[in-house]
Amino acid sequence: MVTDRIQLLNGTILELSDYTIQNNNLTVNKFGKRLLVPDNIVEIDSSIYNDLISFLSTTNQRINPFTQEEIYPEINSNSSIEDTAQAGEQYLNYVDKTIKERFKGYVVSYYLNENTRMIYFFQKTSNASSASIRIIFISNLFFLTYRNSSGSSTSSYFIKLTEVTLSSKPKILQSILDRKCLLYIGTVRENYGNIEQVRFLVLPHDFKYNSDGKTISSDYYYQAPGFLQYFHCDLDGNRKMPLENNWWWGDEESTHAQRVQVSNDRNYTYGVFPFTCVARADGKTIPYVRDIWDIIYAKNLIEFGDIVDDTKIPDNPGGASGTGGGDGDFDDSSDVIDIPYLPPSYASNNMVNFYVPTQIQLSAISRYLWSALDVESFKRLITDPMNAFISLNYIPYRDNNATLAKFVVGNIETDIDVYKTSAQFVEIDCGELNLKEFWGNYLDYSPYTKVEIYLPYIGVKQLDVDEVMGANIKVVYHLDITTGACVCFVKISKGNLNSVLYNYEGNCSVNIPLTSNDFRNTISAIASLIADGGMMVSTAGMPSTVRIGSAIKTLSDVYDTVSGGGKPLVQKSGTLTANHGAMGIQKPYLIVTRPRQCVPAQQKKYTAYPAFITERLGSLSGFTKVDSIHLDNVTATDIELEEIEELLKEGVIL
Amino acid sequence: MSLTIKIQRNKSDKDVCNKVIEDLLVLTGALREETSIVNPVILIETNDTNVFKANYLTIDDFGRHYYIKNIDIVRTGLIRISAHVDVLMTYKDQIKQCQCIVAKQENKYNLYLDDGTFRYYNNPQVVTKEFPEGFHTFGYSLVMAGPGLIV
Numbered sequence: 001m002v003t004d005r006i007q008l009l010n011g012t013i014l015e016l017s018d019y020t021i022q023n024n025n026l027t028v029n030k031f032g033k034r035l036l037v038p039d040n041i042v043e044i045d046s047s048i049y050n051d052l053i054s055f056l057s058t059t060n061q062r063i064n065p066f067t068q069e070e071i072y073p074e075i076n077s078n079s080s081i082e083d084t085a086q087a088g089e090q091y092l093n094y095v096d097k098t099i100k101e102r103f104k105g106y107v108v109s110y111y112l113n114e115n116t117r118m119i120y121f122f123q124k125t126s127n128a129s130s131a132s133i134r135i136i137f138i139s140n141l142f143f144l145t146y147r148n149s150s151g152s153s154t155s156s157y158f159i160k161l162t163e164v165t166l167s168s169k170p171k172i173l174q175s176i177l178d179r180k181c182l183l184y185i186g187t188v189r190e191n192y193g194n195i196e197q198v199r200f201l202v203l204p205h206d207f208k209y210n211s212d213g214k215t216i217s218s219d220y221y222y223q224a225p226g227f228l229q230y231f232h233c234d235l236d237g238n239r240k241m242p243l244e245n246n247w248w249w250g251d252e253e254s255t256h257a258q259r260v261q262v263s264n265d266r267n268y269t270y271g272v273f274p275f276t277c278v279a280r281a282d283g284k285t286i287p288y289v290r291d292i293w294d295i296i297y298a299k300n301l302i303e304f305g306d307i308v309d310d311t312k313i314p315d316n317p318g319g320a321s322g323t324g325g326g327d328g329d330f331d332d333s334s335d336v337i338d339i340p341y342l343p344p345s346y347a348s349n350n351m352v353n354f355y356v357p358t359q360i361q362l363s364a365i366s367r368y369l370w371s372a373l374d375v376e377s378f379k380r381l382i383t384d385p386m387n388a389f390i391s392l393n394y395i396p397y398r399d400n401n402a403t404l405a406k407f408v409v410g411n412i413e414t415d416i417d418v419y420k421t422s423a424q425f426v427e428i429d430c431g432e433l434n435l436k437e438f439w440g441n442y443l444d445y446s447p448y449t450k451v452e453i454y455l456p457y458i459g460v461k462q463l464d465v466d467e468v469m470g471a472n473i474k475v476v477y478h479l480d481i482t483t484g485a486c487v488c489f490v491k492i493s494k495g496n497l498n499s500v501l502y503n504y505e506g507n508c509s510v511n512i513p514l515t516s517n518d519f520r521n522t523i524s525a526i527a528s529l530i531a532d533g534g535m536m537v538s539t540a541g542m543p544s545t546v547r548i549g550s551a552i553k554t555l556s557d558v559y560d561t562v563s564g565g566g567k568p569l570v571q572k573s574g575t576l577t578a579n580h581g582a583m584g585i586q587k588p589y590l591i592v593t594r595p596r597q598c599v600p601a602q603q604k605k606y607t608a609y610p611a612f613i614t615e616r617l618g619s620l621s622g623f624t625k626v627d628s629i630h631l632d633n634v635t636a637t638d639i640e641l642e643e644i645e646e647l648l649k650e651g652v653i654l
Numbered sequence: 655m656s657l658t659i660k661i662q663r664n665k666s667d668k669d670v671c672n673k674v675i676e677d678l679l680v681l682t683g684a685l686r687e688e689t690s691i692v693n694p695v696i697l698i699e700t701n702d703t704n705v706f707k708a709n710y711l712t713i714d715d716f717g718r719h720y721y722i723k724n725i726d727i728v729r730t731g732l733i734r735i736s737a738h739v740d741v742l743m744t745y746k747d748q749i750k751q752c753q754c755i756v757a758k759q760e761n762k763y764n765l766y767l768d769d770g771t772f773r774y775y776n777n778p779q780v781v782t783k784e785f786p787e788g789f790h791t792f793g794y795s796l797v798m799a800g801p802g803l804i805v
Binding site: 408481597599626 | 667670671672691739741744745748749750751752753754756757759760761762763764766768769772773774775777778779781784785786787788789790791792793794795796797798799
């Protein structure tokens with residue numbers, strides 16, 4: 001019966017082995033959901049089919065189409081909870097009984113749960129060698145019980161059944177895929193045998209609940225061609241319907257659907273809607289059965305697609321050009337690149353000793369070196385005692401965990417107690433800032449807004465505003481207290497992103513010269529920094545004639561598109577390390593340069609705002625400009641059609 | 655061909671699909687000369703001066719609404735009205751059934767789409783945001799050679 005190889009839109013190939021039919025047992029096991037067809041099933045013929053459709057189509061009218069008897073009593077907004085429940089039970093029993101009795105032998109499978117009735121059956125098609133599984137929803141399972149604001153009134157509604165046959169579904173699904181959607185729920189309304197409308201609920205990968213934790217934003221709703229109503233529902237275990245606005249179940253133009261208006265003053269207790277799908281391609285049938293709960297919980301968009309005809313061999317041996325693209329995996333996960341651990345210290349290797357002396361301790365050391373060194377001690381030094389001093393730096397850090405130890409020069413242990421440390425690398429956490437959008441539109445991003453960061457001992461660096469806008473920006477320094485070398489990590493957290501995006505190096509030690517030779521080296525190092533473009537003005541002890549670096553570059557260097565284009569890019573600092581950094585600002589800060597938006601009053605009324613969405617015009621109101629439209633079913637002359645399209649593109653008020 | 659023409663006044667903007675129309679005069683007559691249904695030119699005989707207040711007309715037999723482009727007085731009591739079809743009003747119901755890609759919309763929009771809608775002054779705003787912490791203290795770091803032990 002099943003002869004085709006089927007390629008799903010996600011690329012999965014369904015082989016014949018995915019379907020087995022033996023002794024009238026059809027098993028669809030590709031997706032882990034098995035549908036067993038009983039032995040006694042026979043293909044349904046058109047008269048039975050029409051009979052069944054007719055029956056199902058009238059179940060919502062409370063009249064048995066065959067006996068013309070009323071099925072259950074009238075239920076209205078004044079009915080009690082008990083009456084409502086009883087009516088619902090009677091209705092469902094009636095459907096149960098009728099299906100089982102009248103259509104016995106034709107129904108493949110009959111699903112029943114608390115609120116949903118579904119039947120599966122075979123229908124003959126024009127191709128005698130195949131059959132399709134059709135899934136019918138007996139009551140389009142909107143069994144809704146609600147209470148009004150006073151809590152005194154309840155009622156139930158039974159909406160018409162729906163036949164699900166999606167002839168245009170692959171195209172729609174592709175749209176869903178293009179929108180990076182995760183899953184969908186769809187129903188199709190049947191109108192006199194012709195499928196007219198499709199509705200889908202689509203959730204993108206990153207969908208989030210509203211603040212109530214129950215509902216989802218209407219932005220996530222995708223409207224398939226020909227349909228204009230929103231359908232709100234959340235997916236939590238309670239199946240609680242959200243209350244956003246009054247909404248309608250049904251379509252204005254529908255002649256079949258019972259229309260139910262629900263106001264905001266009601267508290268829904270539950271509501272369930274059915275959804276599944278079955279496809280029938282042109283001239284062929286594609287059996288496909290899937291339980292919606294599988295779809296929801298699998299969170300995996302697996303669907304049928306076009307039939308692959310692999311018997312065709314291209315005329316061009318090199319292969320004709322083909323279509324492609326759109327097959328990304330939509331994996332927007334991001335690995336956390338965290339601030340690294342501090343490296344191990346080599347302070348305890350006995351080759352060197354690290355001290356973090358106080359001012360007083362340093363003075364004591366100085367006095368010892370210049371006056372207290374006796375002849376015996378001098379002999380034990382072997383060489384010049386100053387050679388034992390590797391470096392003395394002034395650093396922006398004080399180790400509060402250092403312990404007192406006797407100061408050692410070469411082989412001489414002095415009587416001076418000096419703080420000694422084993423922590424060579426330390427972390428300075430500058431905290432984090434949240435940079436929020438100001439305008440809430442594209443002006444908050446590049447190339448309009450510019451974000452720079454001032455980092456002590458490093459200078460001013462430019463950040464990519466697209467990366468940092470709306471993000472938490474964390475600044476952490478790792479500092480080597482022996483040399484003053486530091487690395488600054490700027491970690492950005494936004495959405496899935498939680499990583500260090502920027503690393504800058506600097507030096508934060510002020511070298512204190514111990515000898516005249518050291519002093520010359522220090523001056524030389526400072527002068528070298530300035531010559532490299534440093535902007536700090538000369539400091540005490542430095543020659544006043546030292547030329548500072550160029551603060552503003554030439555026009556050809558600095559014009560770029562940042563800040564709206566054509567704005568000069570001014571370098572706000574040079575290299576702010578070492579001596580300069582110690583005299584600089586000690587806290588990092590952001591410099592945000594944003595455009596000042598110019599919006600005339602009621603601009604959206606006159607020019608509207610950018611949308612680029614697919615909508616039915618009837619679902620819109622207000623000023624609307626159309627990008628692209630097909631004027632199907634507009635019975636105007638050619639000249640009129642051209643004028644309509646032109647007017648819609650210029651903007652009309654709906 | 656017998657025609658009923660509603661001479662009307664339109665108070666809505668030309669861009670509005672569903673216009674607010676006020677009937678001024680209803681005339682019945684026959685079409686004696688050929689005319690376009692898109693750009694009809696119609697001679698009417700009336701002494702009702704309300705016709706001069708009109709800017710809109712509807713011919714149900716044509717199934718169309720029209721803007722009045724011009725009114726010529728041929729002679730006393732005989733008026734020539736030149737009109738052009740209002741496609742938006744005429745086909746508004748069918749147009750509303752059409753699905754389209756909406757470029758700009760008054761009520762449904764996404765402000766992160768950069769299509770130049772928002773303009774800005776040339777004097778940007780500059781603000782600074784300080785991080786909560788920084789370098790607070792200073793100290794000395796002294797590195798000495800040697801094992802630190804007296805041999």
